[in-house]
Amino acid sequence: MLTMDSLIDYILRFGHLNTSEIASIKASATQIELKKGEYFSEAGAVPRQVGFVVQGVLRGCYYNQAGEDITRCFIAEDSLAADYLNLESHQLSTDYIQACTDCKLIVFSKAQWEGLSHTVAGWDSIKNKMVQLCMYQKSRKGPVVSQDASSRYLEFLKNYPDVMLRVPLRYIASYLGVTQQSLSRIRKNIT
Amino acid sequence: MLTMDSLIDYILRFGHLNTSEIASIKASATQIELKKGEYFSEAGAVPRQVGFVVQGVLRGCYYNQAGEDITRCFIAEDSLAADYLNLESHQLSTDYIQACTDCKLIVFSKAQWEGLSHTVAGWDSIKNKMVQLCMYQKSRKGPVVSQDASSRYLEFLKNYPDVMLRVPLRYIASYLGVTQQSLSRIRKNIT
DNA sequence: ATATTTCTTTACCAAATGGTAAAAAATGCA
DNA sequence: TGCATTTTTTACCATTTGGTAAAGAAATAT
Numbered sequence: 029m030l031t032m033d034s035l036i037d038y039i040l041r042f043g044h045l046n047t048s049e050i051a052s053i054k055a056s057a058t059q060i061e062l063k064k065g066e067y068f069s070e071a072g073a074v075p076r077q078v079g080f081v082v083q084g085v086l087r088g089c090y091y092n093q094a095g096e097d098i099t100r101c102f103i104a105e106d107s108l109a110a111d112y113l114n115l116e117s118h119q120l121s122t123d124y125i126q127a128c129t130d131c132k133l134i135v136f137s138k139a140q141w142e143g144l145s146h147t148v149a150g151w152d153s154i155k156n157k158m159v160q161l162c163m164y165q166k167s168r169k170g171p172v173v174s175q176d177a178s179s180r181y182l183e184f185l186k187n188y189p190d191v192m193l194r195v196p197l198r199y200i201a202s203y204l205g206v207t208q209q210s211l212s213r214i215r216k217n218i219t
Numbered sequence: 220m221l222t223m224d225s226l227i228d229y230i231l232r233f234g235h236l237n238t239s240e241i242a243s244i245k246a247s248a249t250q251i252e253l254k255k256g257e258y259f260s261e262a263g264a265v266p267r268q269v270g271f272v273v274q275g276v277l278r279g280c281y282y283n284q285a286g287e288d289i290t291r292c293f294i295a296e297d298s299l300a301a302d303y304l305n306l307e308s309h310q311l312s313t314d315y316i317q318a319c320t321d322c323k324l325i326v327f328s329k330a331q332w333e334g335l336s337h338t339v340a341g342w343d344s345i346k347n348k349m350v351q352l353c354m355y356q357k358s359r360k361g362p363v364v365s366q367d368a369s370s371r372y373l374e375f376l377k378n379y380p381d382v383m384l385r386v387p388l389r390y391i392a393s394y395l396g397v398t399q400q401s402l403s404r405i406r407k408n409i410t
Numbered sequence: 411a412t413a414t415t416t417c418t419t420t421a422c423c424a425a426a427t428g429g430t431a432a433a434a435a436a437t438g439c440a
Numbered sequence: 441t442g443c444a445t446t447t448t449t450t451a452c453c454a455t456t457t458g459g460t461a462a463a464g465a466a467a468t469a470t
């Protein structure tokens with residue numbers, strides 16, 4: 029089916045797969061849909077799934093000490109949705125992963141995700157490359173504390189051009205570390 | 220020798236090693252010393268080494284568009300110094316890694332670092348756990364853009380209590396995304 | 411020990427951002 | 441369609457932070 033193909037294309041960036049390996053990846057995965065506002069993963073629980081975003085935008089978020097909802101990252105098409113370090117170490121997550129729009133995901137349980145190393149040669153290497161790229165991109169595409177708010181906003185537009193149009197401004201504001209009033213003002217001054 | 224032992228202790232957190240494996244790790248590594256201000260790794264070159272900090276503090280840094288020297292991270296005892304993603308992908312680094320104090324490091328060339336998978340069972344897994352933990356800590360201990368400057372400073376003191384006393388204020392200021400004048404003022408108001 | 415350099419603090423004012431409140435616009439639902 | 445809810449914009453003023461400059465303190469070199 030077509031949505032699975034976008035996952036396979038993605039994985040092929042990181043290593044080679046033969047036909048039977050592709051089949052066993054497809055057999056391990058499940059497709060799910062999330063409505064806007066639903067959670068893929070919740071704080072206070074040990075994460076149990078790895079998701080691949082086929083369609084839609086999600087966000088990683090948490091509540092800070094003041095109880096404010098802070099967006100830590102955006103996860104759009106062709107990337108992994110998972111609290112990976114806590115998944116691996118069986119620790120409680122502090123973050124939620126929430127659908128910002130209606131979403132389609134391909135999901136692996138932890139067991140399926142790890143079990144693929146038995147049927148797919150080089151799966152561990154592929155897996156690690158995917159996870160490391162995710163972490164790296166998150167850190168390099170994220171807002172830079174040494175820039176002012178306008179620059180952070182402009183960088184965000186470059187790094188996530190489509191996300192801007194698909195999620196509420198307040199999520200972007202907390203991601204960029206400004207109030208939504210400030211971001212609205214900044215946006216006005218730029219245009 | 221004693222300094223190698225701190226490396227072995229570190230690696231043992233991530234997997235088991237037998238005596239001959241420990242020996243081959245020690246045989247692959249070299250000890251070096253860096254004077255304050257010297258570079259372990261430079262922007263514009265493909266990184267070729269992985270370092271383990273035995274003593275001292277280094278910083279990852281770059282020059283932004285305005286030509287300002289920005290500290291991206293601090294690397295103290297018992298952690299890895301490397302531009303890992305660019306090391307793996309053979310790409311030019313954009314960052315320097317500079318000694319903030321006189322330093323002692325244990326160094327592996329890329330070939331040595333990767334070649335250990337032939338002599339140490341489970342080296343790939345150990346390696347990946349080390350690198351992922353590094354990335355994760357860097358992202359979680361780093362300054363949070365949604366906090367104000369005072370909170371970022373207080374968090375920094377918690378996360379890097381010793382570093383504060385060992386590096387110039389201006390490095391910490393650029394790391395926290397404030398001018399050194401502001402940080403000086405903030406520090407005064409807190410005490 | 412002295413001179414030089416680097417680092418840190420202080421001061422002043424301009425600019426950016428936050429907090430509160432409310433209006434306007436957009437969206438979703440009955 | 442019309443109503444209720446959510447989202448975005450605007451305005452006002454207080455607070456924080458930046459930019460520039462200079463003085464004081466500490467470290468380093470000669």
